Amino acid sequence: MLAVETSRMRTIQLExxxxxxxxxxxxxxxxxxxxxxxxxxxxxxVSKYVAECQKVLQEAGLEHQxxxxxxNIEGExxxxxxxxxxxxxxxxxxxxPRITTxxxxxxxxxxxxxxxxxxxxxxxGNL
Amino acid sequence: MLAVETSRMRTIQLExxxxxxxxxxxxxxxxxxxxxxxxxxxxxxVSKYVAECQKVLQEAGLEHQxxxxxxNIEGExxxxxxxxxxxxxxxxxxxxPRITTxxxxxxxxxxxxxxxxxxxxxxxGNL
Amino acid sequence: MLAVETSRMRTIQLExxxxxxxxxxxxxxxxxxxxxxxxxxxxxxVSKYVAECQKVLQEAGLEHQxxxxxxNIEGExxxxxxxxxxxxxxxxxxxxPRITTxxxxxxxxxxxxxxxxxxxxxxxGNL
Amino acid sequence: MLAVETSRMRTIQLExxxxxxxxxxxxxxxxxxxxxxxxxxxxxxVSKYVAECQKVLQEAGLEHQxxxxxxNIEGExxxxxxxxxxxxxxxxxxxxPRITTxxxxxxxxxxxxxxxxxxxxxxxGNL
Numbered sequence: 001m002l003a004v005e006t007s008r009m010r011t012i013q014l015e016x017x018x019x020x021x022x023x024x025x026x027x028x029x030x031x032x033x034x035x036x037x038x039x040x041x042x043x044x045x046v047s048k049y050v051a052e053c054q055k056v057l058q059e060a061g062l063e064h065q066x067x068x069x070x071x072n073i074e075g076e077x078x079x080x081x082x083x084x085x086x087x088x089x090x091x092x093x094x095x096x097p098r099i100t101t102x103x104x105x106x107x108x109x110x111x112x113x114x115x116x117x118x119x120x121x122x123x124x125g126n127l
Numbered sequence: 128m129l130a131v132e133t134s135r136m137r138t139i140q141l142e143x144x145x146x147x148x149x150x151x152x153x154x155x156x157x158x159x160x161x162x163x164x165x166x167x168x169x170x171x172x173v174s175k176y177v178a179e180c181q182k183v184l185q186e187a188g189l190e191h192q193x194x195x196x197x198x199n200i201e202g203e204x205x206x207x208x209x210x211x212x213x214x215x216x217x218x219x220x221x222x223x224p225r226i227t228t229x230x231x232x233x234x235x236x237x238x239x240x241x242x243x244x245x246x247x248x249x250x251x252g253n254l
Numbered sequence: 255m256l257a258v259e260t261s262r263m264r265t266i267q268l269e270x271x272x273x274x275x276x277x278x279x280x281x282x283x284x285x286x287x288x289x290x291x292x293x294x295x296x297x298x299x300v301s302k303y304v305a306e307c308q309k310v311l312q313e314a315g316l317e318h319q320x321x322x323x324x325x326n327i328e329g330e331x332x333x334x335x336x337x338x339x340x341x342x343x344x345x346x347x348x349x350x351p352r353i354t355t356x357x358x359x360x361x362x363x364x365x366x367x368x369x370x371x372x373x374x375x376x377x378x379g380n381l
Numbered sequence: 382m383l384a385v386e387t388s389r390m391r392t393i394q395l396e397x398x399x400x401x402x403x404x405x406x407x408x409x410x411x412x413x414x415x416x417x418x419x420x421x422x423x424x425x426x427v428s429k430y431v432a433e434c435q436k437v438l439q440e441a442g443l444e445h446q447x448x449x450x451x452x453n454i455e456g457e458x459x460x461x462x463x464x465x466x467x468x469x470x471x472x473x474x475x476x477x478p479r480i481t482t483x484x485x486x487x488x489x490x491x492x493x494x495x496x497x498x499x500x501x502x503x504x505x506g507n508l
Binding site for chain 2: 070104
């Protein structure tokens with residue numbers, strides 16, 4: 001077990017070094033996120049809370065695109081997740097006692113990809 | 128406990144009767160769905176599998192809209208879920224040995240709502 | 255484009271034939287599902303609705319396991335999704351005007367895997 | 382519109398003041414999270430990556446519970462999301478070029494609730 005553990009840590013350390021990082025140091029990661037915030041205990045209509053979250057993303061200067069079941073967001077990991085936290089704070093501050101949120105997060109190290117690239121890769125292949 | 132159980136069943140039966148249904152009979156439900164199919168074990172690029180799922184939705188005659196992290200779909204419950212099953216069948220048939228899919232499903236009995244209505248309710252409030 | 259389309263259909267047809275199926279015919283698929291049903295417009299406490307969904311799964315004879323943010327379910331695709339539809343019907347019948355549900359669905363053709371197998375594969379490797 | 386905006390900001394500021402906070406300042410929020418990390422481009426078996434994420438949560442001292450389709454986590458917002466970021470860093474460092482992760486996040490201001498409380502509220506009601 002110790003051998004396995006040592007080999008595991010070595011692999012991880014090598015990868016960090018390859019990227020010029022020390023363990024514990026944060027890797028800059030671009031994310032594409034899908035966010036769906038559901039306030040509970042405020043009745044059946046939740047559009048004003050979703051609109052408030054759109055404002056939060058706008059204020060954060062994050063690229064984002066609303067769709068019928070959530071919002072796509074693009075940016076650095078920390079900026080995007082700080083904005084998502086702010087969404088929860090604001091929606092609570094607006095009076096919602098409970099929130100359940102779904103998030104999908106995509107990261108990749110092989111290449112850069114924007115939200116539009118993801119859509120294009122499907123529709124271009126869809127000849 | 129029996130009393131609780133009986134009262135529970137009575138409530139449910141009354142609601143079914145109100146809708147002119149017998150218990151066991153299926154309630155017609157319109158759904159708005161968000162679908163994200165992730166084939167595993169086929170490498171890093173999955174756009175051709177996603178494109179195939181778009182074809183399945185098209186062939187099923189379902190209203191749908193691709194976004195950067197999934198596809199919004201609108202229709203009757205049975206039609207939509209039959210199409211989602213077909214997506215899994217097709218993606219396996221294309222060679223993916225494993226699939227993990229995320230689905231969000233929204234239903235409501237208070238009023239009809241389309242995918243566009245949902246977007247409008249947020250952006251109109253977002254003046 | 256026609257050539258691409260023809261080759262695509264041929265691949266799919268071959269796979270169906272390999273499995274002894276005709277196109278259009280349903281492939282039997284075992285699924286592992288994670289289900290999280292969120293009733294809206296019924297206040298902040300939703301446990302009685304979740305409990306009702308547990309009953310639905312029980313009545314359906316499906317293997318299932320409640321956790322802190324949903325329920326794992328194991329079974330054939332059609333049986334599992336019929337039960338999920340019944341959950342929506344019941345929760346609406348109990349008075350919830352709106353429901354938003356998250357579902358994760360896993361299927362694989364390379365081998366059988368139970369919910370317990372999935373947990374074991376992680377914890378056994380976690381020596 | 383300006384009047385609406387002003388009233389919106391007043392509501393939010395009042396809530397912040399009620400909690401003894403300045404706008405911009407972070408509200409401490411306890412979260413219950415469900416996490417499912419899916420490495421892509423590494424073949425069909427992903428258990429060693431999931432096991433690594435378990436280690437990350439352990440190292441972070443976070444309460445967590447593995448289930449068949451993810452892991453429940455309990456803690457302060459910042460600690461939990463820092464750990465989730467570390468999961469992505471580690472899984473990339475282990476060689477996965479692409480990751481797609483699903484997260485459910487629950488917060489509430491009406492009362493404290495642990496993962497076990499959530500399970501109990503359903504099973505106790507399920508008499």
